[in-house]
Amino acid sequence: MEETWRWFGPLDDIRLEEIRQTGATGIVTALHEIPYGEAWPEDAIRARQAMIEAAGLRWSVVESLPVHEDVKRGTGDLPRIFANYRESLRNLGRCGISTVCYNFMPVLDWTRTDLAYRMKTGALALRFDAVRQAAFDVLMLQRLGAEADHRPDVLAAAREWFAQSTETDRDTLLSSIMAGLPGAFDRYDVPGLRQMLESYAGIDAAALKANLARFLREVVPAAEEAGIAMCMHPDDPPRPILGLPRIVSNRQDLADLVAMVPSRSNGITFCTGSLGAGVANDLPAMAREFAPHVAFLHLRNVTKEPDGSFHEADHLGGDVDMPAVIAAFLDEEKRRGEEIPFRPDHGHVLLSDAGRKTHPGYTLVGRLRGLAELRGVIAGLRHRAPV
Known part of the structure; x- marks a missing residue:
C-alpha cells in the first residue's frame, strides 16, 4: 500500500x-x-x-x-x-x-461536537456527542421539526446541558461543528447556517x-x-x-x-x-x-x-x-x-x-x-x- x-x-x-x-x-x-x-x-x-x-x-x-x-x-x-x-x-x-x-x-x-475530548491516556481526540448535537439542533439552531430527529432521552439530556451551558460553551460548540470544513471558504454563524439549511x-x-x-x-x-x-x-x-x-x-x-x-x-x-x-x-x-x-x-x-x-x-x-x-x-x-x-x-x-x-x-x-x-x-x- x-x-x-x-x-x-x-x-x-x-x-x-x-x-x-x-x-x-x-x-x-x-x-x-x-x-x-x-x-x-x-x-x-x-x-x-x-x-x-x-x-x-x-x-x-x-x-x-x-x-x-x-x-x-x-x-x-x-x-x-x-x-x-x-x-x-x-x-x-x-x-x-x-x-x-x-x-x-x-x-x-465531517461533524464533531468536541475537538478536545480527553482520553484516559491524556491524549485529546475528536468526539461526536449526541446530546450536544441535539442541543445545537433543537435549542441553538431551533430548526423546525428537529425534536423528531433525536431520541427522547437524548433530548432531555440536551435540554439539561443547554440550561447549564454558558455563552462560551455554546460558541465552542458552534465552532466545533464548523471545524469540519477544512480548507473551505464558508464558516457559518447560527443565522447563516439556518439560511443554508433552508436552501x-x-x-x-x-x-x-x-x-x-x-x-x-x-x-x-x-x-x-x-x-x-x-x-x-x-x-x-x-x-x-x-x-x-x-x-x-x-x-x-x-x-x-x-x-x-x-x-x-x-x-x-x-x-x-x-x-x-x-x-x-x-x-x-x-x-x-x-x-x-x-x-x-x-x-x-x-x-x-x-x-x-x-x-x-x-x-x-x-x-x-x-x-x-x-x-x-x-x-x-x-x-x-x-x-x-x-x-x-x-x-x-x-x-x-x-x-x-x-x-x-x-x-x-x-x-x-x-x-x-x-x-x-x-x-x-x-x-x-x-x-
Whole structure:
C-alpha cells in the first residue's frame, strides 16, 4: 500500500520536510485557495506539484476537488460548474495526478461536537456527542421539526446541558461543528447556517441521489479521458444531520453509487472512521465486497456508544476490525497488481502536538503514531502464512 499524508498546503503548520520524516511518500492535498465551482488552472497545479516534489515527495491524491453546493441542490449555473469541474480533471490528468477524492455531503463536511475530548491516556481526540448535537439542533439552531430527529432521552439530556451551558460553551460548540470544513471558504454563524439549511428545503435523499447521478454523468467521462479515478468519500457521521439527507452511509448507498455510472473512474474512498460510525455497517464485509471499486483508503477507528455518540479511538482500538479491513485491500492489491494509496486519517493530540496550529484531527505526532501502527499491521499481514 502507498503511504500518504494529508497536507493543507503552504499555510499548513506541518511542513513537507516533517512529513518526509514520517516515511510517507505521497501527499494528499488540494488547491484550497480556489473557490468552489472554479476551474483549477494547470499552471497552479504544476506549481503546487513542484513544491511537493522539491521536498522529495509526490502529489499522490487530490483531496478534495470540491463539489459546489448548487450541484447538490440542483440549482444555479450548472453547465458552467460542470464545465469547470471537467476542466480541472483534465488539467490534473495532464499533470499525472490520477486519484481525486470528493464528497457529496450537503453544507457540512465531517461533524464533531468536541475537538478536545480527553482520553484516559491524556491524549485529546475528536468526539461526536449526541446530546450536544441535539442541543445545537433543537435549542441553538431551533430548526423546525428537529425534536423528531433525536431520541427522547437524548433530548432531555440536551435540554439539561443547554440550561447549564454558558455563552462560551455554546460558541465552542458552534465552532466545533464548523471545524469540519477544512480548507473551505464558508464558516457559518447560527443565522447563516439556518439560511443554508433552508436552501435545501424539499431535497430529500432521493432528490440528492438524483443530483449526484446527474453530476457523475456530467463529469465521469472527462475523468475517464484524463485517466483519473474519482472516489467518493462516505458521509461522516453516516446519518442525516440537521435535517440534511446523507446518501453515502451504508452498503446499499455504496452499491447505488457505483451503479449510477459504471466505470473505473467512478469509485469509492473507503473511510473506516466514517463508515465505522454506522452501527449496522460490517466493515470487513463491505471492504471485501467493494474492494474492486476502491481507489483510496482513509484508515482510522471509532468507539461507538448506545445513544449514537462516538469518539475517534486509537487506530487499532475502537470498534473497527482494522486488520480484517486491511487484509481485504491487500488481497485486492494482489489482484490488481498495483498499490492502493492510504493515509492515517485523523490523529489524537499527543506530546508536542499540543499548541501547534493544525487542523482538528490533523496532528503530526498523533497521525505518525497511527501510520506506524498501520504500517505494522500491513507488514504482519504480508508475512502471514498461506491459508
